Amino acid sequence: MTQPIFMVGARGAGKTTVGKALARALGYQFTDTDVFMQQTTGLSVAEVVAREGWAGFRQRESDALKAVTAPRTVVATGGGAVLSAENRAFMRAAGQVIYLRAPAGTLAHRLEEYPLDAQRPTLTGKPIAEEMVEVLAAREALYQDVAHHVLDATASPEEIVAAIQRSLNAGALE
Numbered sequence: 001m002t003q004p005i006f007m008v009g010a011r012g013a014g015k016t017t018v019g020k021a022l023a024r025a026l027g028y029q030f031t032d033t034d035v036f037m038q039q040t041t042g043l044s045v046a047e048v049v050a051r052e053g054w055a056g057f058r059q060r061e062s063d064a065l066k067a068v069t070a071p072r073t074v075v076a077t078g079g080g081a082v083l084s085a086e087n088r089a090f091m092r093a094a095g096q097v098i099y100l101r102a103p104a105g106t107l108a109h110r111l112e113e114y115p116l117d118a119q120r121p122t123l124t125g126k127p128i129a130e131e132m133v134e135v136l137a138a139r140e141a142l143y144q145d146v147a148h149h150v151l152d153a154t155a156s157p158e159e160i161v162a163a164i165q166r167s168l169n170a171g172a173l174e
């Protein structure tokens with residue numbers, strides 16, 4: 001298999017962390033749309049949102065998604081990349097899409113430990129635990145819809161990488 005692999009899921013699901021480990025395990029390149037955007041604009045997510053609003057950020061994110069997609073590459077998307085129907089169709093057609101699924105409580109706990117405010121300006125203005133409940137309610141169906149593989153993201157990164165590899169191999173045999 002040489003198709004790109006797209007990591008989707010909410011903030012804190014581990015798209016960046018697990019995506020990097022998966023790329024290492026597969027001998028693939030790793031890329032992250034938020035990092036790509038930061039490198040090409042010289043601005044953090046929070047700065048882009050402050051200047052251009054979320055709509056401007058989403059447009060840049062869609063452009064970044066297409067720019068970084070390449071064979072033998074694991075692409076960590078941002079948690080909201082799935083909001084665009086065009087992005088969902090693009091990822092499903094271009095490669096294998098992995099949804100890292102975790103309950104709101106787990107996500108909120110991780111984000112409280114490691115907020116990374118420059119990358120994760122508030123989406124709703126609400127406290128993080130409430131925000132994650134709302135975000136999952138709004139996006140769960142989109143994550144499920146776009147995914148070829150749904151993985152339990154509450155396990156350790158090593159366990160998740162092994163589970164993804166099993167799921168990719170099982171899919172390849174179908």
Ligand SMILES: Nc1ncnc2c1ncn2[C@@H]1O[C@H](COP(=O)(O)OP(=O)(O)O)[C@@H](O)[C@H]1O
Nearest residue numbers: 010011012013014015016017110114155156157
């Ligand atoms: N499987 C995991 N188990 C425990 N902590 C994790 C796991 N995956 C990610 N984390 C932690 O959660 C935080 C967010 O991870 P990150 O990879 O940035 O998520 P995302 O890119 O999906 O927002 C980081 O502090 C990371 O170390």
Ligand SMILES: O=C(O)C1=C[C@@H](OP(=O)(O)O)[C@@H](O)[C@H](O)C1
Nearest residue numbers: 010011045078079080119120121
């Ligand atoms: O869920 C979201 O809408 C977002 C998630 C962030 O990425 P991570 O999911 O990697 O934290 C980043 O793209 C931006 O703050 C928007």
Ligand SMILES: [Mg+2]
Nearest residue numbers: 015016076077
């Ligand atoms: Mg990330």
